[in-house]
Amino acid sequence: MSATTLATLGAQALEKRDWPTAIAKYTAAISQTASPLWLINRSKAYVGNQDYTSALADSEAAFHAAVSRSNRKFMAEAQYRRAVALLRLGRYADADCVALWALQLYGPGPASTPDDETTQVDSQGNYTVRKESAAEKIKAAMSGLDKKAVMEVSEVRNRMVAIQAFRQQCLGALERLPESDPSRKPTVSKVPAKNGVVDTQTTPVTTAAPEAAKKGANQTAAKDLRTDFYQSTGQVTLSVFVKGVDKAQFAAQFIPDDDPATSSAVLLNGLPVDGQDGATIKIVLGGPIIIAESSARVSPVKIELSLRKATVVKWNKGLTGAPESVTATEAGATSTVATSDAASTSAPAMAGSTADETRPSYPTSSKKGPVNWDKLTQEEDDDDGKDVNHFFKKLYAGSSDDQRRAMMKSFLESNGTALSTDWSDVKDRTVETKAPDGVDVKQWKP
Template sequence: MSATTFGQKGVEAVRNKDYAAAISLLDKALESSDSPAWLLARAQAHQQLKNLDAALHDTELAYHTAAERGSGNSRKLMIEAQYRRAVIYFRLGRYADSDCCAKWSMLLAEGRPAREDDGVEKNVDQDGNYTVTYVDGIADKKGQPGGGAAAGGLLGMASANTAPKTGFETEWNKAYAWRSQALGKLKDLPADHPGRKVTVVKIPPKPIKKKAEAKKPDPEVADSSDEDEPVKVAKPAPPAPGSVPDEKLKLRADFYQSNQTMTVSLFAKDAKKDMLRVEFSEDKVILGPLPREAAPYVEAGDREAMSTIVLGGKIVPKGSRWSVTPRKIELVMQKAAPGVKWGRWGEEVIGGSTTAPAAAEPVTTPAPMAAATAPAGKENNNASTSAKPAVGNSAGAPAYPTSSKTGPKDWDKLDEADDDDDKQDVNFFFKQLYKGATPEQQRAMMKSFIESNGTALSTDWNDVGSRKVETMPPEGVEAKKWDK
């Protein structure tokens, strides 16, 4: 397999939480490329397996590689690298370092220069202890990109000063929420605890890329009949046709649908357009010959070279079309019943047989938005999530509707061992803030929130207890009174 294939499979393994397999695949991918995305994926796998030194090495190398490439995606990867540093330092018990890295992630998301001397690491006292407090971290929203009251929820309450959108609002929110965990730990540490010391710098020294041990060459098989003859190397015979399991032969597929069409992308590298044959019928598509990485020896007449796509609904063959690029085959099929959302795109059956299993009937209720409109390149499940009943957790806590891959969430619990995006939601962070506040602080929060119509939030009862909190909409937003 190519480095790209190893990398894609490694990233997918991280997504599926198969961390040991992910590291093995990404090791192979990174032998020929310093892709920062692959480095960050391997860092996450090492982190989950508690290989924290290796995780930190990959994260810092990813930061430098992304900065040196200077591509359109570089800033996003640098933001992610600083956030990943924050998570790793938290796991190491270095909470001051964790907060510094989270703050740097926020500054990058705000569009600030990567090499700016922002002085974050200089917030220390004469003993070298970090002086930023939990309250300081909560109030640190001056440079928040976009959002404001229009963002909804508690995030919009105290956002009187918001910067223009940068496209990294989600990354900013995630780093901002992470600071609550780092500073929350920090406030309970003894004064002489090493976790209070700042030992990091904004731009870490670039680590040396670790080289994999070179494999010894396979022993050569020589012909002893004549020492002057060149050495002959034994070559393994290719596997016989039909010996590769169907699951390994199947192509990676992605799909999205509209009211009129179902589009399926089959990722086949270097498919030959002049040789490819695609036959649309009412409920299936037969195509081939297909290049398969698991069986590169296949020829046009082999069973492995052909596939039958058994569709999840009916199509109009004459209104369907296909196209080929160097990396994928795209099928754009006109639905026989416009407006009906398919519950699944279908399945691939190896071979060009017309006796493939019958296609499932299309669902008559609208499929979830994620399944209906997910763009090509994003992961989708074949089965519609609308068919899955909501389930609660074992403790009987409420389970709310969610599109998370991990299923329904219990928002009353905070799992510090996992930095899942759902648990980094800023509204969830404010809920935790209220939950951990004193009764007096809770009264102040409720009073300021209600009286200001959701535009202000204060935890200081001495400030808001004796006055009415005025409505303070963000700049550019006008507060209106509604007649009953």
């Protein structure tokens, strides 16, 4: 099947919110052609499937694919998808910085502007931008557009307004964090690291990695392996960056704690490090995890562990100490295999999504069996958002050109607090911000 046909099927699945099918179809299409649009759409599907780490990787790969084609529109959209993934990962300062870069690309200015957003920090390194200043950025970004373009309803203008609303969400979440929270510190770079397209196919790979890649990886010491981690309330994603891992030889083994259902350390077998093709390294995690709800996945550039926390607490770090090599005797004496075949090769979704499907298992008199109220609440929230969006889309679609201009002008100038359809009323005045009852509007001062 051609890449175009596969991508069309992926788009249809994406429209139906069938995330696994969309991911599978786009993965097959991308294996033939790394289109920035397809990578962007697969990133959307990953967000829907709650695999935010893969969504971030796809958005970054999409950015580089767009740069190679000199496609500014896709560069901007890739940065926006990157911001969405960072927001879902709880990295609020990073998400706002990347959203600003997306705004710059949608605007008329040069694409290669200085990366000064991440320098807006205090003496502790905390991001200092606040919601009150966000509106100024959108006005500055649109100031270069001619008057006709500003007043006309256009895709670019609508996108910029949407990103402005997204920034309000990022900054609102940021302001609610404690001062010591690491998510207050921006750590991203304007141009993401170029790691290539992430291989997320679930079919087993039987061919070994190229010898040149193995040889280079063999020289890396286990203690020098680069690691990274992201976390949510109950989930941790830990990445160990190592190239040339043979999926046929790789296995992840969790070392049980006193409670055999939990683990605080993992053995990664079959790694080309320390001058060996099949070394075993031990990683001590930043906290205990539930073995049955955790998994591992191999890509060309890293090993990714999706871990379900045993307790709902925030980890200070992903691992304790550096990775260390262990002998086969040490590994055999202290560990038990806890990963399934699917988990030890490639799992396209977070382990937590499976856990959400199976709990709770409490007694019930319902004829339909136990009800997962958490899932129903989440679906209800999604439906609420969809209904609101549907209402505004319907209102906008049925409006005249003057009404649309009035809606866009009033929404933008009031910082999203007012919406008017009367063009004769708003065309010659500035629409003031109308704060909700009990809230005072304060002028932001840099």
